[in-house]
Amino acid sequence: MSQLLIKSQDIRYTKLTFVVQFTEDTMLPKQKVSAIRGGIGEMLLRANCVRGRECEKCDFLDECIVQRIMYSKYEKKPSFVTTGESVGYVLECDNYKEEFYQGDQLSFQLILFGKNIVYFNQYLQAISMLGVSGLGKHQAHFIIVSVKNQYWQDILVNNSIQMGNYQISMLGEYIDYRMRQLKKVQLQESQLPKEQQKSFSHVSDACYSGMLTFHTPFTVKYQGAFIQDLQMDPIIASIRRRLYMLDCFEGIEAEIFWDETPETAVTTRQQSRLEGVNRYSNRRDSAMTLRGIKGKVWFDGANEDTMKLLFAGELLHIGKNSSFGFGEYQVMW
Known part of the structure; x- marks a missing residue:
């Protein structure tokens, strides 16, 4: 080998499957990952930013939890990496429907790598907030129905987090x-x-x-x-x-x-x-x-x-x- x-x-990872249920009729883009990622980032900023989103001038940049989650730093930065693109997470969604009705469900996967694994609760809170605020251009409102690990065990049970089922592989x-x-x-x-x-x-x-x-x-x-x-x-x-x-x-x-x-x-x-x-x-x-x-x-x-x-x-x-x-x-x- x-x-x-x-x-x-x-390399450590955990793969989570989120299932959300829409509380009203709505429309979503065919490709949903960008909207979900952007929504998570926006919710994290709303909950945590203390300097008016002026990242370049921020004196708390090194301590910023939004930067750590969305643009995680390398332990050893490769010489060829020149952008702030994070390798700490990946989003997947293979549902390409655009029209959803009240009660319809949508599932998507969040894969966390390395030190991003410890930020599960921040991702969960951001996705929950996104459901209240609304996802995408038409502000689709939803609730989280379930969160499962890669072995299909429930992490979220009756709105309570079961960290014993938060499996790291x-x-x-x-x-x-x-x-x-x-x-x-x-x-x-x-x-x-x-x-x-x-x-x-x-x-x-x-x-x-x-x-x-x-x-x-x-x-x-x-x-x-x-x-x-x-x-x-x-x-x-x-x-x-x-x-x-x-x-x-x-x-x-x-x-x-x-x-x-x-x-x-x-x-x-x-x-x-x-x-x-x-x-x-x-x-x-x-x-x-x-x-x-x-x-x-x-x-x-x-x-x-x-x-x-x-x-x-x-x-x-x-x-x-x-x-x-x-x-x-x-x-x-």
Whole structure:
């Protein structure tokens, strides 16, 4: 196993599923992550800011809980990181409905990494406040129905927080779980008649084929230019970069990702399209469009280390704007 993977197994995370229920008929954007993220940030500012949101002039900047939650500092800042984008959390929402009625429910996931894990109560309070204030352009009001951990246990029971169910996991545990799933399918396939076996896995040489499906846009600059279609080389490079960034966030001593020998995986075909996500920045008081590529890419010749990298990226999200839910994909075989 590569040194980067060995080190990165100790990255801590917790994955939470929030279920909210709307208290009135309303409309929401198709892509909801930006609205949820912006709403959480706004609620945190309302509850905690003491200097009129003038962050550049604030004498409490180092102590600001909003900065710590939304723009967490690295324990060891990578030399290539020049923006304030946080790697401390990721939001996911795969519900693309736009029209909701009173009583309808919406679920979304919040993944917290490293030291951001301790801020669960602040996230919970902000989301609860957001339900009172209203989410999105049409100020959709809601209540929190449930909060569950990655093992589907309830953390919120009768409006009481059960911290005993607030489970903290390691990235290595997730990778091992996905590898067990893969090898179980591989073993079942090996027991079939030869003519019924698929070509994507070979027990003898541990060489795998499969497909990545990007559920949200993927944005990355590779060899000096933003990619225009889905290819395995920039995807794997992005995973290694993301792992190194989270190692730095956690304070884990790791080698710089680009010093590593690239893993194997050959692109066999791909289907992709450019997609934009509109968002409004309260901090900048301006609208913007975030763009990336969605679609599928098929690969062949992946060794075990490559599969472990692909499974790691599945949980972490890759590329730019990951805190807005970008770079979410699923490995299929």
